[in-house]
Amino acid sequence: MDTDMDYERPNVETIKCVVVGDNAVGKTRLICARACNTTLTQYQLLATHVPTVWAIDQYRVCQEVLERSRDVVDEVSVSLRLWDTFGDHHKDRRFAYGRSDVVVLCFSIANPNSLHHVKTMWHQEIKHFCPRTPVVLVGCQLDLRYADLEAVNRARRPLARKRPERFAKELGIPYYETSVFDQFGIKDVFDNAIRAALISRRHLQFWKSHLKKVQKPLLQAPFLPPKAPPPVIKVPECPSTGTNEAACLLDNPLCADVLFILQDQERIFAHRIYLATSSSKFYDLFLMECEETPHWSEGACEQEKQSRDFQGRPLSLDPDEEREEGTPRTPQADQWTSSSQNLSQQETPGLEAEGSAAETQTLSGWSKGFVAMHKEMQVNPISKRVGPMTVVRMDPSVQPGPFRTLLQFLYTGQLDEKERDLVGLAQIAEVLEMFDLRMMVENIMNKEAFMNQEITKAFTYRKANRIKECLSKGTFSDVTFKLDDGAISAHKPLLICSCKWMAAIEVGVYLPNINKMSMQAVLDYLYTKQLSPNLDLDPLELIALANRFCLPHLVALAEQHAVQELTRAAMSGVGIDGEVLSYLELAQFHNAHQLAAWCLHHICTNYNSVCSKFRKEIKSKSADNQEYFERHRWPPVWYLKEEDHYQRVKREREKEDIALNKHHSRRKWCFWNSSPAVA
Ligand SMILES: Nc1nc2c(ncn2[C@@H]2O[C@H](COP(=O)(O)OP(=O)(O)OP(=O)(O)O)[C@@H](O)[C@H]2O)c(=O)[nH]1
Ligand SMILES: [Mg+2]
Helix, strand or coil, rough: CCCHHHHHCCCEEEEEEEEECCCCHHHHHHHHHHCCCCCHHHHHHHHCCCCCCCCCCCHHHHHHHHHHHHHHHHHEEEEEEEECCCCCCCCCCHHHCCCCCCCEEECCCCHHHHHHHHHHHHHHHHHHHHCCCCCCEEEECCCHHCCCCEEEEEEECCCCCCHHHHHHHHHCCCCCECCCCCCCCCHHHHHHHHHHHHHHHHCCCCCHHCCCCCCCCCCCCCCCCCCCCCCCCCCCCCCCCCHHHHHHHHHHHCCCCCCEEEECCCEEEEEEEHHHCCCCHHHHHHHHHHHHHHHHCCCCCCCHHHHHCCCCCCCCCCCHHHHHHHCCCHHHHHHHHHHHHHHHHHHHHHHHHHHHCCCCECCCCCCCCCEEEEEEECCCCCCEEEEEEEEEEECCCCCHHHHHHHHHHHHHHHCCCCCCCCHHHHHHHHCCCCCCHHHHHHHHHHCCCHHHHHHHHHHHHHHHHHHHHHHHHCCCCCEEEEECCCEEEHHHHHHHHHHHHHHHHCCCCCCCCCCHHHHHHHHHHHHCCCCCCCCCCCHHHHHHHHEEECCCHHHHHHHHHHHHHHHHHHHCCCCHHHHHHHHHHHHHHHCHHHHHHHHHHHHHHHHHHHHHCHHHHCCCCCCCHHHHHHHHCCCHHHHHHHHHHHHHHHHHHHHHHHHHHHHHHHCCCCCCCCCCCCC
């Protein structure tokens, strides 16, 4: 590689630029940013300081550095030779200063001491070793002035722009600020250092006509910090899937509406909604009961009647699904189907005979395992309240132990591998047509229990769909929420498992100031742990309700939904400023802190346009919010002031230049090509 090539090229000005300043002010990083275009994150920058001990001639070893050393400034081709130095005050730097064309004198904006040393040490040293060389003052690490790195800022108290600027004025040298992190000011520093060097050279080598157009070092436009990125809404992990709560509910059967009687003495309380959504058998059983005893049921079984097929057979919610998942219908199942059909066609002989809805329905002809069913007022063992309950008498062959395990499976979708009475469980699962449970038992027996996870997954998925359907139709509901614009039926056992607060609600509770759509979304969430997206849903109303019910996970989901909708609207060109302003304080009031932070960010980063359209609304915000706007608005106030100052000084300078040019052109006949002094 021929490094001396530039010296030989005509009209290429080689400029030796020496960079000096205290230790760790950022000299080497600044040189690397110019010479190699390196970029690093703020933390990488802070974590890596390798003090310069020995300045190496990078131009000899790195082709890229050599190439980037070439530049054109004010139509002059230059080759910029950068000299890095060490910051130790007592070390000898005279070799570096020798034959230098310009000195870049650095200090750190984050370290006021380094500016102090500029005056007490560096300027004097430069004047001693190269008195005629132009100097450029550079404040490095500008990003640390505005960085949100609390520790850094508090420890170092960064310098404001005014002090070094005043100081540079006193010394009569130009001043620039740089940030390697923001890639700001690097070109400004070196282009203007080159200008300073060329102007100085033009004085000495006045015959070089190609230096005629070189300007004096220019003013630096102020640094506009980048907009902060919008906060990301974090949705915490779902507090629980409800499995444990469901198991607890079976053990402590609050609001139970079914009582199983086994072997004439064993009583097990349960909940229709849990059983019906986990098993087609129970679904059909309770639906049949609903139909025959409508006055007992608070639920809307009417819709269910409409969903029967033309033969009048009650439709299981998803019999195909079960078959799809590889659970073949056993002869018993088919037998059940036909017996069920017969039952419907014959208008349930047992029931017909009974005549009264509250009387006993015989089930022995309908399915194995069941004997009879009737409605009865019963005392709940937990709440001690008396209420209507479906009493189901089971066949004496059904053993209480395995039956309880079967119920546990229906509530949770899980089966304990250590279950002792697997044979008994397999038998009862067969009799009651719980084929997924049957398969799980078989897997455990075959030492393939790991396969049960998949069955649980499919079970949970199927159950979630059935629950959603029951919610939308109100099937088996046992509570009604009366709202401002209507009523919604729901299922207390499911609600209690997701929200303890719900245990206190009464059958026909009136909830004022709540609309149906928001309540529906809350119920959907309580049933499924998901937020069903709905365009008509007012996110703030949902947030208010979720906050009222102490559901922080739902609050976060609603916040995320709100932000997604706002972002989508903004992207499609719809103005969202007014909406964001109205959301802000409501979100703060209802503990939606993430949405509030997002709104604050939106208002601050679009402050000027929001302010021009909604000045009154901005002024009506709380004092805290207004203070926040002032502190975080973008562009910041200091930037606007600096920009204003920059524009003013620039105009003044342009005027000065015009006046100076006129003056020179008048004197031309006497002293041709005279140039203004540096800075
Ligand atoms: N945030 C930030 N850090 C910087 C910047 N420039 C340099 N630094 C960091 O400041 C420290 C010192 O940088 P150097 O360039 O090695 O300092 P120096 O002046 O060459 O130090 P000596 O060689 O010891 O005289 C390092 O940790 C750099 O990563 C900047 O613009 N922003
Ligand atoms: Mg260094």
